[in-house]
Amino acid sequence: MPELPEVETIARGLDKRVRGDVIESIWLGSKPEPLKSTAKEIAATLEAKRISQVRRVGKHIVFDLAEHRPSRSRKKSRKADPPSQNAQWIVHLGMTGRMLVCEPSAEIEKHTHAIAQLGSGRELRFVDPRRFGRLSVTHGFAAPGSEPLEVELDRFVSLFRNRKTPIKSALLNQSLLSGVGNIYADESLFRAGIRPRRRASSLTREDLRRLYLAIQEVLKEAIALGGSSISDYVDADGEEGFFQLQHRVYGREGEPCLVCKTPIKRVVLAGRSSHYCPKCQK
DNA sequence: ACTATGTCCTGCGAGC
DNA sequence: TGCTCGCAGGACATAG
Numbered sequence: 407m408p409e410l411p412e413v414e415t416i417a418r419g420l421d422k423r424v425r426g427d428v429i430e431s432i433w434l435g436s437k438p439e440p441l442k443s444t445a446k447e448i449a450a451t452l453e454a455k456r457i458s459q460v461r462r463v464g465k466h467i468v469f470d471l472a473e474h475r476p477s478r479s480r481k482k483s484r485k486a487d488p489p490s491q492n493a494q495w496i497v498h499l500g501m502t503g504r505m506l507v508c509e510p511s512a513e514i515e516k517h518t519h520a521i522a523q524l525g526s527g528r529e530l531r532f533v534d535p536r537r538f539g540r541l542s543v544t545h546g547f548a549a550p551g552s553e554p555l556e557v558e559l560d561r562f563v564s565l566f567r568n569r570k571t572p573i574k575s576a577l578l579n580q581s582l583l584s585g586v587g588n589i590y591a592d593e594s595l596f597r598a599g600i601r602p603r604r605r606a607s608s609l610t611r612e613d614l615r616r617l618y619l620a621i622q623e624v625l626k627e628a629i630a631l632g633g634s635s636i637s638d639y640v641d642a643d644g645e646e647g648f649f650q651l652q653h654r655v656y657g658r659e660g661e662p663c664l665v666c667k668t669p670i671k672r673v674v675l676a677g678r679s680s681h682y683c684p685k686c687q688k
Numbered sequence: 689a690c691t692a693t694g695t696c697c698t699g700c701g702a703g704c
Numbered sequence: 705t706g707c708t709c710g711c712a713g714g715a716c717a718t719a720g
Contacts, residue, residue, distance in 0.1 A: 408713060501713055536697045538714055571691060580715075587713055636713065677693075
């Protein structure tokens with residue numbers, strides 16, 4: 407479901423609602439796909455931990471955990487460790503994953519794969535019909551690619567300069583940039599005036615500079631509007647996003663370009679729908 | 689090392 | 705009404 411702006415919105419909402427709460431126990435469903443770490447490992451890492459913070463890294467939600475009832479010896483060893491070595495719960499929502507904060511009495515939705523009981527009496531539930539989402543535990547999590555809103559221009563240019571693959575495919579490659587997905591790749595390429603099939607290596611430094619600025623602009627606008635609500639996406643508070651109203655090419659095949667009225671085209675690239683204006687994008 | 693393609697899943701809407 | 709088909713916000717494994 408979610409790309410960077412949606413995950414950012416969800417992580418902020420979760421941080422507001424569960425920061426400081428304690429995970430008392432966790433139930434994990436029997437379907438193996440959603441678990442990247444073993445169930446045993448996840449349970450052992452999460453139980454009796456306090457959620458010190460919830461944040462976004464790439465398209466991942468990171469729950470930073472702290473000992474809730476540290477023993478004397480643990481406390482001592484924790485002092486010696488850098489904060490980055492504290493345990494973390496990593497949630498990737500895939501296409502259809504959701505994290506819900508609810509009362510235990512709330513009906514358990516179909517495709518619920520994990521339920522964490524919280525000290526506040528509430529529950530944190532992971533629901534994901536398509537099971538493309540993943541749960542794992544780790545220490546010092548880092549996304550493989552650069553953060554689009556933090557990367558410097560020179561670094562950005564060097565990521566794409568020598569790639570023969572279409573620029574759209576390169577934008578979706580999370581080991582280059584972490585967080586851009588199908589919607590925001592299309593929207594950024596439109597704003598930068600670049601066709602999705604252009605070879606990344608054919609782009610001039612000026613092209614890449616425009617793309618760099620377009621990506622940041624699109625992502626910031628989308629975050630400000632709470633992300634794009636397509637089908638049933640809602641954030642942690644059940645609020646819809648509104649950036650879908652700002653889409654200029656995504657999902658608009660055949661509709662007139664908002665700039666020049668030319669019908670928007672759709673092609674399939676790397677197995678993903680790609681939308682562009684054949685006149686505005688070169 | 690890089691690139692292109694298939695696969696993992698369920699649910700929904702379009703078209704018949 | 706009910707069926708089949710294509711499509712969906714993602715990311716891996718695999719083969720070339």
